[in-house]
Amino acid sequence: MVRLARAEPHTVPEDAPFALVDLAGSRGVVITAVNASAAREGIAPGMALTDARAALPSLRVRPGDRSEDARVLFKLGQWAGRYGPSRGHDQEDGFWADVTGVAHLYGGEEGLMGDLIDRLDDLGIPACAALADTYGAAFALARFGIPDRPGWRIVAPGETRAALERQPVDALRLDDDCAVLLKRLGLRRIGDLYPIPRISLAHRFASNDVAQRVLSRLDQALGRAAEPLIPFFARAPFIARRTFPEPLISSQPLEGVIDELCDELASALKDKDMGTRALLLRYYRADGTAGVTGTRMRAYSNDGAHFTMLLSPKLEKIDxxxxxxxVSIEATQVGPLKGTQPGFAEEGAAAYDPGPLIDALSNRLGEKAVCVLAAHASHVPERSQTRIAAVRSAAGAAPASAARGKPPSHLSSHDAAPWSHGQGQGPRRPPFLLERPEPIDVVAEVPDGPPARFVWRRVERRVARAQGPQRIAPEWWRLIGVPGARPARIRDYYKIEDEGGAAYWVFRHGLFGGAQEENAQEAVPPRWFLHGLFC
Amino acid sequence: MEPAAHSPFSLLPPRGSRRSGFAGPAGTADLPSAVPARGGGDRDRLLQALRATIANLERPMLGASPAGPSTRTALQDDGWWLGCAAADALLPECGLSLAGVHEIKPAGSAGSASAGDWMAGLGFALRLAALRLNQLKGPGSKDAMMLWCWPQPFSSELGQLSLQGLAHMGIDPARVLLVETPRQSEALTALEEGLKSGRLALAAGVIKDVDLNGARRLSLAAAARRTPCLLATHPAASGAAATATRWRVAVAQSGQHPFDCKAPGKARFKVALERCRGRPQSMDAAPFVMEWCDETFRFGLATQLAHGAARPRRAAYGS
Structure with a gap:
C-alpha cells in the first residue's frame, strides 16, 4: 500500500476506503492491504473480498503487484546492509537482519532500533521492528507484539520466554490450519503451551506431524532448536575490502586500491588452491547508497594482475x-584450481591459451560481442549453429590450468565434432549465411530447375553455372502438438554462379504442383530466397 | 568476363631473371665496400650480401624481438606460405611475414565494392587464415585461435560466418573467435588487443577504412608479439601505408567441376600483389589467377584453357 501510494499518489485515496487484493488466492479474491480509512471500517488484510464488500459496499479495490513488492523489499533489504552483513526475506512483507556485533556502532541496541525505524519513517514506511535472541521471537514480536506502528521493541537477552508468553499462537509461524486447531483446543497464547508436557501435547493432536511442527516452531522461537536462515546474498568466502578514512570523491584513486585488493584476493585464493570465474566489485557511498559491477572469466583464475586488468576499465563508469x-571485491563462482607444472615436452603450450584475451575483450565489448560458433543438432541451415559467448564457452569444463594442452572437448579439433562428418563430402556450404534469407526474383528455364536470371538487391545477375538441388526438408517434429500450425515448406538449395564468378546459395521455398502437401496451401507458388554467399 | 589478361606464367620470370631485376632500395647503392667484387660466379654472393644489408636495415622496422614469450620466438616460424609456387616466389625469403599487417582489398569498380567483390576479398583472407592455422607449429598450436573482427555493418550486409562453411574451407570453427562490434573503431581496438596479447595464431578484421595512425598501431602491435594481422579494407580507401603486403583480389569464374560442366568448380581468385615489404617496388603487380583446392586446402595456379573456361553449351540440344 505504501509502495503504491509512493509510486502513484493519486491511486490511493486518503479519505475513501481502499484495498489491494490478491486475485490468485486459494480462497478466492483476498484482501492483502488496506488504507487507514478502510481499517477504521473494520476491513483487515486476509478477509475475502466478498465479505468486505458485504460489510462496506463503497470499498474500492485494485489488484496488488507481488513481484514489484518483492523487488522493492529486496532493495530495502539491500539498503539495510548498514544494520548487519546478512539480511534476508521475512515472508512477503518483511526482512530480517543479523545485527550481531553491530549495535555498538549506533550506541547500543536502542540506538540501532530507533535509527532503523526513524529512517524507514522518513522513507514513508511505517514499520515495526523487534530485536530478540532468536529469529522466531523477533518475528513474533515484530508482527504481534507492537501495538501501533511505527514502533520497535527489544527483548533483553534471556527474556525471550517471558516476552512471548502473552503473544497469540499465530505468532509461531504456523500454517492456518494448525493455528485454528490450537485455538480450538483452547491454546490461544504461546504461554498456554509452556506448561503442557511435550509428550501429552503430541497426544492432543490428531497427527504426530502437526505436533512436531508446533513443537519445532516453539523450540526455534525459544532458541532450543537451530534455524537456518537464507540470506539475500550468499556470503562470498573470498572477499577483500577496504574502507577509507575520508570518502573518495572521484573514482580515480580507486585504481591503486583495486590493484591491492585484487592481489589480496588472489593470494587468498592461491592459499586454498582455488580460482574464481567471476568477480563482484561493490562500492558503498557515503550517503548510504551502494553500487555493484563485476566481471566474468572464461576459466578459473587466481591471477591478481588479470583481475586488475579486468576490473580497472570498470572504474571509469563508477559514479x-x-x-x-x-570498496569490496568478492570472488563468486569459486572452484578448485590446482597449480600445475608444465611437462618437459609441452613447455609453452600456454602460449596460445586464449583465455586472458577472451576475458579482456568480453570485458570491454560485452559478453555477447565475443563468441564462438557451436554446432546445434538440426539440419536446417540457420538452426544448425549457435553462437556461445566465449566467456561461457568453457563453462563446466575443467579449469584452464588443468586442461592446458588439452582444451575442453568441444573446443578440440581432434574429437569428432558434428560439423566434421560432412567435411569433404556432400555439397559445399557457403562460409557466409545471411542473417535471414532475402527474397529474390527469379526467372528459371524450367519451373523446377535452377534459376537462369535473378534480381537480388536490385541488381540483375545472369546465372552461368548452377549445382543442385540439395533438398532440405523442414523439421516436421517441431509441429507436433502445435494446434493450427502450417507445415513448413520444403527447400531446394542450389549453388549458383553468376557470369562474373560470384557464387550464391539460393533456395526455392516450396514445390510446384502441391503433390506433397495435400491442403490448399500449395496454391501459393514457390518463392525464391538467397540464403548465403560463397567465396 | 574475359579470362585473365596475362598468362600467369609470363609474369613470373624464372628465378634467375627475377634476381637480375632486383633493385635494392635507396641507400644500398653506397655500400659497395661491403660487397664482394663483381665476378661471374659471385653474383649470388653479391645478392646475398645485399639482402643481408637490407634485412639489417629493416630489422628495427619489423620490431624483431621485444620481450615475447620465449617459446614463440624460439620456434623460428618466420612466415607462412600460400602453397602455390608462383605466388610464393613473389614473397620475401620468409614468406608472408608474421610481424606485419597484410591488407586485402577487394577490386571494386567505380570506388565501390559489390557483394561479389567483398566475397572474393574475404574468401582470400579466410583462406590465408586457413593456411596460417594449418601451418602453425609448436606446442599448443593445434588449438591456437584466430580472431575474426566483424563490425556490425558487414554482418547485416553479408551475414554471419557459418560453421559448416568454415569447416569446408579447412578452418576448424572452434578455433575462430568471433568479435562483433557495433563500430569500426571498436573493431580496431579489438584487433590491436588481440595482436598484443600474443596468444592468437592470427587476427583478421574487416575495416572499411583505416587511417595511417590506425594502420601503424596495428603494425606495431603485430610486430610486438609476432602475430600476423589480416585486414580487409574497402577498395576506395587509400592503402594503409604501414602494411607489409597489400593484395588486390577480384572475383573470378570458378574452375572446372570434375564431373559436371554446368556446376561451379573450385573457387578462383584474381590476385595482384600490389605492395610487398622486402621486395622491390618496381615489381610487376599484374594479376594472376589462383585456385583454391578444397580437399588439400591450398592454393594452386589456375590452369587456363585457350578459349576461356569450358561452359555449358546451352543451344546444343535445341529448343
Whole structure:
C-alpha cells in the first residue's frame, strides 16, 4: 500500500476506503492491504473480498503487484546492509537482519532500533521492528507484539520466554490450519503451551506431524532448536575490502586500491588452491547508497594482475556520488584450481591459451560481442549453429590450468565434432549465411530447375553455372502438438554462379504442383530466397 | 568476363631473371665496400650480401624481438606460405611475414565494392587464415585461435560466418573467435588487443577504412608479439601505408567441376600483389589467377584453357 501510494499518489485515496487484493488466492479474491480509512471500517488484510464488500459496499479495490513488492523489499533489504552483513526475506512483507556485533556502532541496541525505524519513517514506511535472541521471537514480536506502528521493541537477552508468553499462537509461524486447531483446543497464547508436557501435547493432536511442527516452531522461537536462515546474498568466502578514512570523491584513486585488493584476493585464493570465474566489485557511498559491477572469466583464475586488468576499465563508469567510503571485491563462482607444472615436452603450450584475451575483450565489448560458433543438432541451415559467448564457452569444463594442452572437448579439433562428418563430402556450404534469407526474383528455364536470371538487391545477375538441388526438408517434429500450425515448406538449395564468378546459395521455398502437401496451401507458388554467399 | 589478361606464367620470370631485376632500395647503392667484387660466379654472393644489408636495415622496422614469450620466438616460424609456387616466389625469403599487417582489398569498380567483390576479398583472407592455422607449429598450436573482427555493418550486409562453411574451407570453427562490434573503431581496438596479447595464431578484421595512425598501431602491435594481422579494407580507401603486403583480389569464374560442366568448380581468385615489404617496388603487380583446392586446402595456379573456361553449351540440344 505504501509502495503504491509512493509510486502513484493519486491511486490511493486518503479519505475513501481502499484495498489491494490478491486475485490468485486459494480462497478466492483476498484482501492483502488496506488504507487507514478502510481499517477504521473494520476491513483487515486476509478477509475475502466478498465479505468486505458485504460489510462496506463503497470499498474500492485494485489488484496488488507481488513481484514489484518483492523487488522493492529486496532493495530495502539491500539498503539495510548498514544494520548487519546478512539480511534476508521475512515472508512477503518483511526482512530480517543479523545485527550481531553491530549495535555498538549506533550506541547500543536502542540506538540501532530507533535509527532503523526513524529512517524507514522518513522513507514513508511505517514499520515495526523487534530485536530478540532468536529469529522466531523477533518475528513474533515484530508482527504481534507492537501495538501501533511505527514502533520497535527489544527483548533483553534471556527474556525471550517471558516476552512471548502473552503473544497469540499465530505468532509461531504456523500454517492456518494448525493455528485454528490450537485455538480450538483452547491454546490461544504461546504461554498456554509452556506448561503442557511435550509428550501429552503430541497426544492432543490428531497427527504426530502437526505436533512436531508446533513443537519445532516453539523450540526455534525459544532458541532450543537451530534455524537456518537464507540470506539475500550468499556470503562470498573470498572477499577483500577496504574502507577509507575520508570518502573518495572521484573514482580515480580507486585504481591503486583495486590493484591491492585484487592481489589480496588472489593470494587468498592461491592459499586454498582455488580460482574464481567471476568477480563482484561493490562500492558503498557515503550517503548510504551502494553500487555493484563485476566481471566474468572464461576459466578459473587466481591471477591478481588479470583481475586488475579486468576490473580497472570498470572504474571509469563508477559514479562516486557523494564519495565512496568502502570498496569490496568478492570472488563468486569459486572452484578448485590446482597449480600445475608444465611437462618437459609441452613447455609453452600456454602460449596460445586464449583465455586472458577472451576475458579482456568480453570485458570491454560485452559478453555477447565475443563468441564462438557451436554446432546445434538440426539440419536446417540457420538452426544448425549457435553462437556461445566465449566467456561461457568453457563453462563446466575443467579449469584452464588443468586442461592446458588439452582444451575442453568441444573446443578440440581432434574429437569428432558434428560439423566434421560432412567435411569433404556432400555439397559445399557457403562460409557466409545471411542473417535471414532475402527474397529474390527469379526467372528459371524450367519451373523446377535452377534459376537462369535473378534480381537480388536490385541488381540483375545472369546465372552461368548452377549445382543442385540439395533438398532440405523442414523439421516436421517441431509441429507436433502445435494446434493450427502450417507445415513448413520444403527447400531446394542450389549453388549458383553468376557470369562474373560470384557464387550464391539460393533456395526455392516450396514445390510446384502441391503433390506433397495435400491442403490448399500449395496454391501459393514457390518463392525464391538467397540464403548465403560463397567465396 | 574475359579470362585473365596475362598468362600467369609470363609474369613470373624464372628465378634467375627475377634476381637480375632486383633493385635494392635507396641507400644500398653506397655500400659497395661491403660487397664482394663483381665476378661471374659471385653474383649470388653479391645478392646475398645485399639482402643481408637490407634485412639489417629493416630489422628495427619489423620490431624483431621485444620481450615475447620465449617459446614463440624460439620456434623460428618466420612466415607462412600460400602453397602455390608462383605466388610464393613473389614473397620475401620468409614468406608472408608474421610481424606485419597484410591488407586485402577487394577490386571494386567505380570506388565501390559489390557483394561479389567483398566475397572474393574475404574468401582470400579466410583462406590465408586457413593456411596460417594449418601451418602453425609448436606446442599448443593445434588449438591456437584466430580472431575474426566483424563490425556490425558487414554482418547485416553479408551475414554471419557459418560453421559448416568454415569447416569446408579447412578452418576448424572452434578455433575462430568471433568479435562483433557495433563500430569500426571498436573493431580496431579489438584487433590491436588481440595482436598484443600474443596468444592468437592470427587476427583478421574487416575495416572499411583505416587511417595511417590506425594502420601503424596495428603494425606495431603485430610486430610486438609476432602475430600476423589480416585486414580487409574497402577498395576506395587509400592503402594503409604501414602494411607489409597489400593484395588486390577480384572475383573470378570458378574452375572446372570434375564431373559436371554446368556446376561451379573450385573457387578462383584474381590476385595482384600490389605492395610487398622486402621486395622491390618496381615489381610487376599484374594479376594472376589462383585456385583454391578444397580437399588439400591450398592454393594452386589456375590452369587456363585457350578459349576461356569450358561452359555449358546451352543451344546444343535445341529448343
Amino acid at each position: 562516486a556520488g557523494f564519495g565512496i567510503d568502502l
